[in-house]
Amino acid sequence: MLKRLMLITLLAAAPLHAAEKPPLRYLQKVDGMMTPEQQQTTLFQDKLGAALAHQLGRQVKYIALPRRRLMVALENGEGDILCSYLPEWLPGAVDWTRAFIPxxxxxxxxxxxxxxxxxxxxxxxxxxxxxxxxxxxxxxxxxxxxxxxxxxxxxxxxxxxxxxxxxxxxxxxxxxxxxxxxxxxxxxxxxxxxxxxKAKCAVSRKSQITVDEVNAVINAMEKSGEMAGILKLR
Structure with a gap:
């Protein structure tokens, strides 16, 4: 009976523990010439950010920045992840996931x-x-x-x-x-x-989330078919 009560307590506490994790700070490129009211992010980026955060057991926080500030934000730890790039397009001191975005x-x-x-x-x-x-x-x-x-x-x-x-x-x-x-x-x-x-995601080296964790999430989403649905939004 005691073991059963302990198990129930642990299961009840699990969602609270996940909710206490910091959100996944997902960087999105926006037009530096437009006002915040004029900006439009893509449905693909919105869905990918939300799905990655969900798989990591976190909420998602979108951070919109012009292109010239994206890598600086990752290197300074002001964001966790940026997707749809390659190192030769946006060089910097970050870790890169495996390629998966056509x-x-x-x-x-x-x-x-x-x-x-x-x-x-x-x-x-x-x-x-x-x-x-x-x-x-x-x-x-x-x-x-x-x-x-x-x-x-x-x-x-x-x-x-x-x-x-x-x-x-x-x-x-x-x-x-x-x-x-x-x-x-x-x-x-x-x-x-x-x-x-196929493009990749850049992961900040100052993030609580590692590139190995993100790669594991990508693998799981591909296996379940969820990633294929998101990629169709591009």
Whole structure:
């Protein structure tokens, strides 16, 4: 009887113990040129953050920051995790999970120009790019033989392309998919894939959560099928 009472007590205390854990501080990139009221995060990032936190037995706290502040926040321990990046895109003193988020970079051509058949056909062209972003996979093929037309953010770069100020836009496939869903792409546009990879999550070395814990959670979510459903939101 005593053992049974002890077991009941432990089970009753378990949820309270989980609730007492600090929340998972999930970093999300936002447009540094917009006000907080104008910011929009993606459903994919919202769902992934909530799911990871749930599997870790924590609540989730979203922290929205412009791109230039993301790695600083992780290195300083102001956030726990950031997802959908690779070390070469955002270098810093953090730990990286295994790759699991399919992502691709593409060139979108306007309907009134000849679309490139290969990435090599982009040599010498003016490409819509984002200030401060690097394009290592593109430059592996054509080097610096292209003209950057930088916009402050990816959102503004897409707006320039839609307004006809540039004919070719370098962006993520997920951004194209969002524009397509919102009816923001003109008929006759063309998409050329530059590369396809699987991105990772960066985990702060000052976090109470370790990269091994996050990898274990990712494995469990893939095994249960939960991750596949979340990835469809990209």
């Amino acid at each position: 992502t691709s970079e593409v060139v979108v051509s306007s309907p009134h120009v000849k679309p490139p058949a290969t990435v090599s056909d982009l040599r010498g062209l003016r490409l819509g790019t984002v200030l401060g972003y690097q394009y290592p996979e593109l430059e592996k093929i054509i080097g610096n033989d292209y003209i950057r037309d930088d916009a402050p953010t990816s959102v503004m770069s897409i707006r320039k392309w839609r307004a006809g100020r540039i004919d070719y836009l370098v962006t993520q496939r997920s951004a194209v998919n969002r524009q397509l869903a919102e009816g923001g792409l003109p008929p006759g546009y063309h998409v050329l894939v530059i590369y396809e990879v």
